[in-house]
Amino acid sequence: MQQLYPHPGDVDQATLVDLYAPPPEPSVRVNFVASLDGAGTLDGKSAGLSGPEDKRVFGILRMRCDALLVGAGTVRDEGYRALRLDEQRRRWRLEHGLSEYPTLVIVSGRADLDPAQPALADAPVRPVVVTRHGTDTAHLEPVADVIRAGDHHVDLATAIGRLRADGHAQILSEGGPRLFGSLTAAGLVDELCLTVSPLLAGPGAGRITAGPLAPTPEHLTLRHALLADGQLLLRYGR
Numbered sequence: 643m644q645q646l647y648p649h650p651g652d653v654d655q656a657t658l659v660d661l662y663a664p665p666p667e668p669s670v671r672v673n674f675v676a677s678l679d680g681a682g683t684l685d686g687k688s689a690g691l692s693g694p695e696d697k698r699v700f701g702i703l704r705m706r707c708d709a710l711l712v713g714a715g716t717v718r719d720e721g722y723r724a725l726r727l728d729e730q731r732r733r734w735r736l737e738h739g740l741s742e743y744p745t746l747v748i749v750s751g752r753a754d755l756d757p758a759q760p761a762l763a764d765a766p767v768r769p770v771v772v773t774r775h776g777t778d779t780a781h782l783e784p785v786a787d788v789i790r791a792g793d794h795h796v797d798l799a800t801a802i803g804r805l806r807a808d809g810h811a812q813i814l815s816e817g818g819p820r821l822f823g824s825l826t827a828a829g830l831v832d833e834l835c836l837t838v839s840p841l842l843a844g845p846g847a848g849r850i851t852a853g854p855l856a857p858t859p860e861h862l863t864l865r866h867a868l869l870a871d872g873q874l875l876l877r878y879g880r
């Protein structure tokens with residue numbers, strides 16, 4: 643892997659881990675992969691857009707967060723497994739003052755999740771389900787803590803405030819598009835880590851963002867650009 647910007651040169655594993663250090667203040671970082679022509683999926687999943695180096699960064703981002711936020715659609719469509727890290731990453735976390743595992747946080751307005759699915763049932767630490775007031779969550783309470791925020795829709799700003807109050811300063815969102823769209827609309831995105839894959843997916847797939855229009859476009863600044871196997875791995879921040 644090579645760094646193109648800001649300091650051109652080869653990137654080893656230690657440098658890569660440093661390049662993805664979260665900001666000193668609490669932040670929400672979003673990670674996505676997209677094709678050159680803007681598709682967020684191939685055949686309904688993100689796997690075909692990814693590759694070994696994107697997966698390497700994906701693993702580093704997970705290693706460096708306190709909470710991993712994901713929309714219920716992605717959990718359902720991608721068949722999310724329990725959030726487990728290998729021993730080396732767990733040790734790294736403990737040595738750097740983090741808990742052994744990040745906490746999985748699933749956003750679902752309808753609480754339409756199967757408590758038997760591995761992401762919930764096999765989780766190494768108790769996951770959190772973020773939903774709105776009035777939703778029936780009795781089926782989830784044996785396997786997850788529940789945060790309620792908002793009456794008609796999930797109030798993500800309130801939910802993130804609650805997560806921070808519970809010690810989850812660095813939040814990584816792995817999507818999907820509707821969750822990203824809601825985070826953008828609420829002005830909650832501090833960073834986007836975007837892998838651009840050298841593929842023309844053609845028409846059909848949606849973008850990496852979806853939902854109601856955001857009030858105004860927001861400008862982000864390029865923090866770094868990496869190149870590996872023809873993929874660009876970009877980190878943008880406020």
Ligand SMILES: NC(=O)c1ccc[n+]([C@@H]2O[C@H](COP(=O)([O-])OP(=O)(O)OC[C@H]3O[C@@H](n4cnc5c(N)ncnc54)[C@H](OP(=O)(O)O)[C@@H]3O)[C@@H](O)[C@H]2O)c1
Nearest residue numbers: 674675687713714715716750751752796817818820821824
């Ligand atoms: N390219 C990539 O890097 C990438 C990353 C992730 C996902 N994906 C792809 O994206 C697709 C899924 O898209 P998606 O838009 O359905 O994913 P999503 O944003 O993960 O899930 C949407 C669902 O999550 C819940 N949700 C999200 N935001 C919410 C909010 N603000 N308030 C309340 N509930 C909210 C709702 O669940 P309920 O219906 O339960 O209320 C909603 O139906 C999959 O095909 C997946 O492969 C691609």
